[in-house]
Amino acid sequence: MEKLLTTTEFAEAIGASESSVRRWTNTGVIRTAKTAGGHRRIPLPEAIRFVRESGSAIVRPELLGVHSLPGAAGKALGSPVLEESLFDALCNGNARSANGCVTGLFLNGLSVAEICDGPLQTAMKRIGELWPDDPRAILVEHRATIICLQALGMLRQMIGQPADDAPIAVGGAPQGDPYLLPSTIAGIVLAEAGFREMNFGPDTPLDLLATAARETRAKIAWLAVKAETDGAKLRVKVNALAEQLAASGTLLVLGGGALASLGIRPSNGVHIMQKMSELSAFARGAVALPGSSLPTAPP
Amino acid sequence: MEKLLTTTEFAEAIGASESSVRRWTNTGVIRTAKTAGGHRRIPLPEAIRFVRESGSAIVRPELLGVHSLPGAAGKALGSPVLEESLFDALCNGNARSANGCVTGLFLNGLSVAEICDGPLQTAMKRIGELWPDDPRAILVEHRATIICLQALGMLRQMIGQPADDAPIAVGGAPQGDPYLLPSTIAGIVLAEAGFREMNFGPDTPLDLLATAARETRAKIAWLAVKAETDGAKLRVKVNALAEQLAASGTLLVLGGGALASLGIRPSNGVHIMQKMSELSAFARGAVALPGSSLPTAPP
DNA sequence: ATCCATTTCGTTCAAATCATCCAATTCAAC
DNA sequence: GTTGAATTGGATGATTTGAACGAAATGGAT
Numbered sequence: 001m002e003k004l005l006t007t008t009e010f011a012e013a014i015g016a017s018e019s020s021v022r023r024w025t026n027t028g029v030i031r032t033a034k035t036a037g038g039h040r041r042i043p044l045p046e047a048i049r050f051v052r053e054s055g056s057a058i059v060r061p062e063l064l065g066v067h068s069l070p071g072a073a074g075k076a077l078g079s080p081v082l083e084e085s086l087f088d089a090l091c092n093g094n095a096r097s098a099n100g101c102v103t104g105l106f107l108n109g110l111s112v113a114e115i116c117d118g119p120l121q122t123a124m125k126r127i128g129e130l131w132p133d134d135p136r137a138i139l140v141e142h143r144a145t146i147i148c149l150q151a152l153g154m155l156r157q158m159i160g161q162p163a164d165d166a167p168i169a170v171g172g173a174p175q176g177d178p179y180l181l182p183s184t185i186a187g188i189v190l191a192e193a194g195f196r197e198m199n200f201g202p203d204t205p206l207d208l209l210a211t212a213a214r215e216t217r218a219k220i221a222w223l224a225v226k227a228e229t230d231g232a233k234l235r236v237k238v239n240a241l242a243e244q245l246a247a248s249g250t251l252l253v254l255g256g257g258a259l260a261s262l263g264i265r266p267s268n269g270v271h272i273m274q275k276m277s278e279l280s281a282f283a284r285g286a287v288a289l290p291g292s293s294l295p296t297a298p299p
Numbered sequence: 300m301e302k303l304l305t306t307t308e309f310a311e312a313i314g315a316s317e318s319s320v321r322r323w324t325n326t327g328v329i330r331t332a333k334t335a336g337g338h339r340r341i342p343l344p345e346a347i348r349f350v351r352e353s354g355s356a357i358v359r360p361e362l363l364g365v366h367s368l369p370g371a372a373g374k375a376l377g378s379p380v381l382e383e384s385l386f387d388a389l390c391n392g393n394a395r396s397a398n399g400c401v402t403g404l405f406l407n408g409l410s411v412a413e414i415c416d417g418p419l420q421t422a423m424k425r426i427g428e429l430w431p432d433d434p435r436a437i438l439v440e441h442r443a444t445i446i447c448l449q450a451l452g453m454l455r456q457m458i459g460q461p462a463d464d465a466p467i468a469v470g471g472a473p474q475g476d477p478y479l480l481p482s483t484i485a486g487i488v489l490a491e492a493g494f495r496e497m498n499f500g501p502d503t504p505l506d507l508l509a510t511a512a513r514e515t516r517a518k519i520a521w522l523a524v525k526a527e528t529d530g531a532k533l534r535v536k537v538n539a540l541a542e543q544l545a546a547s548g549t550l551l552v553l554g555g556g557a558l559a560s561l562g563i564r565p566s567n568g569v570h571i572m573q574k575m576s577e578l579s580a581f582a583r584g585a586v587a588l589p590g591s592s593l594p595t596a597p598p
Numbered sequence: 599a600t601c602c603a604t605t606t607c608g609t610t611c612a613a614a615t616c617a618t619c620c621a622a623t624t625c626a627a628c
Numbered sequence: 629g630t631t632g633a634a635t636t637g638g639a640t641g642a643t644t645t646g647a648a649c650g651a652a653a654t655g656g657a658t
Contacts, residue, residue, distance in 0.1 A: 002357075003314075004314045004358060006614080008614075008615080017637045019638070020637070022615090023635085023636085033356035034354045036328050036329075037319075037644045037645070038644080040615085041355075041356055135504070136511075139504075139511055142499040142502075142503055143497060143498070145500060150455070156449070157453070178502070184445075200441040201444060201445045204438070204441055205437065208434060211438070305605080307605075307606080315645085317647095321606085321608085325608095335653090336607090337607070338606055
């Protein structure tokens with residue numbers, strides 16, 4: 001559901017005058033659709049892009065489809081404050097506030113990858129370490145995970161839809177790995193980088209992933225490994241996957257904290273990413289590549 | 300087979316009002332065919348020409364049939380058609396189309412509970428039964444699950460935020476149950492019924508759930524049981540949970556297909572729901588109850 | 599063929615938006 | 629501090645939009 005804003009709505013949202021918004025659309029700083037009668041209609045993703053790139057304040061977030069930004073009006077709220085608020089919100093199970101923090105960070109100009117690498121991961125890590133011996137910490141972590149998934153869903157909507165002919169990325173977490181969050185994060189980062197992402201989620205058999213990659217002619221296949229399972233077994237499977245993918249011209253990308261302890265290292269056609277920003281850069285590089293000639297490692 | 304759009308359909312597709320579309324056809328900016336009785340019918344090619352030439356935004360592409368699949372011709376807004384399209388979209392991993400179908404159903408007036416009980420469950424069940432012996436069915440089901448989670452996220456946003464003093468519901472899936480989707484569905488249905496929902500997701504220890512319910516003074520605790528685990532063990536835990544919850548004045552609600560086979564039946568303080576519409580009704584009943592628990596915010 | 603709920607029709611009208619012009623404010627360089 | 633250019637925000641009448649109304653047409657179902 002893509003929303004359209006009138007000039008007045010958008011002007012109110014960012015606390016500018018309708019005249020200025022109209023002038024900005026005339027100069028092309030804001031791209032608009034038009035009605036048959038010549039009235040301007042600003043698509044929501046374009047509005048969000050403008051806010052991010054121009055560093056506009058946000059006076060009435062609800063007009064942009066964001067229903068709560070923490071703090072007072074505007075982006076007087078710096079990223080460090082938002083980061084701390086995010087941690088609080090995730091701790092206390094305040095989904096609304098957490099969503100507000102994440103979207104606030106995004107509207108402040110941070111990329112999805114930066115948000116995930118920074119505030120989000122920091123907060124989740126702190127939560128995991130807060131009460132090492134308190135069983136209730138499990139609960140808090142569960143709840144925080146769910147809330148993160150919600151917030152990521154909002155980010156996905158703000159990114160907008162990729163082009164119909166955008167390259168495809170498929171991925172998930174390997175069999176025996178029950179975690180959805182890391183795989184979802186990777187998916188959205190890839191979407192931000194311009195991919196049509198297909199996330200198969202936790203517990204995905206790798207041979208099937210290879211099949212999916214071949215059938216969709218995916219340019220990238222990602223694997224998010226968080227669970228500490230049988231390392232030797234996974235190594236074998238990953239190598240097999242890499243071979244299959246090489247045959248179909250798909251790049252294999254691995255990420256996740258468990259990789260090191262499982263003894264999985266970069267090798268022929270296996271790219272390991274330490275951070276989401278790396279994945280993002282890698283993906284943007286892959287989209288920039290012309291056509292089908294993908295650089296696969298020589299045998 | 301050339302598709303014809305009514306004025307309302309086209310208006311929704313481009314985010315304009317039906318009045319304006321009607322006026323544009325009168326002035327000749329949009330050329331229309333007419334029925335014998337004088338109703339306007341806009342041929343799809345003419346609709347697309349108009350969109351391109353006027354620079355209109357496309358708010359709901361699925362109404363233009365651009366992303367619809369063979370077999371989905373006919374009246375775009377009808378629920379049966381949307382239901383079938385949803386199944387196709389989930390099968391083919393078309394997240395955009397699936398989101399469009401779900402929001403379309405919601406905009407048609409169906410409640411979240413009805414959408415989940417009906418089209419969504421039907422589609423997921425059909426997907427589960429499509430290729431009983433094909434291992435790739437696993438993959439399709441995984442992907443469909445993720446897409447459902449996305450679509451549910453959109454529904455949640457369309458529901459809007461509950462009041463700050465709305466009653467609280469906590470819940471999740473019991474330990475050993477890895478499924479997130481059923482628990483998420485229950486959470487959104489409860490949100491629609493006016494609750495502030497706190498979903499702890501899969502693999503939630505029941506004693507901790509009881510603690511959370513007590514500390515948040517939750518009015519309802521839900522448990523979504525899909526995995527077929529150790530029935531006897533779960534029965535014991537559920538009974539213990541029911542006792543703890545009874546002490547703190549929280550209603551315990553159970554749902555999920557695995558309940559019957561695990562031998563869990565309604566008993567003292569254990570309410571079993573067969574469908575989401577039942578859960579919705581139960582929840583609305585519980586909100587309607589005057590002050591049976593304290594409506595104060597947690598610390 | 600007939601009935602019924604839903605949708606669309608034509609019309610009218612208040613509110614919003616358009617293009618344009620002009621005064622006030624901001625900013626940078628002197 | 630002053631000057632001049634650029635940006636902003638408001639005011640103007642003409643045009644466009646979206647919502648309301650009862651009447652007519654549509655699409656199913658009996």
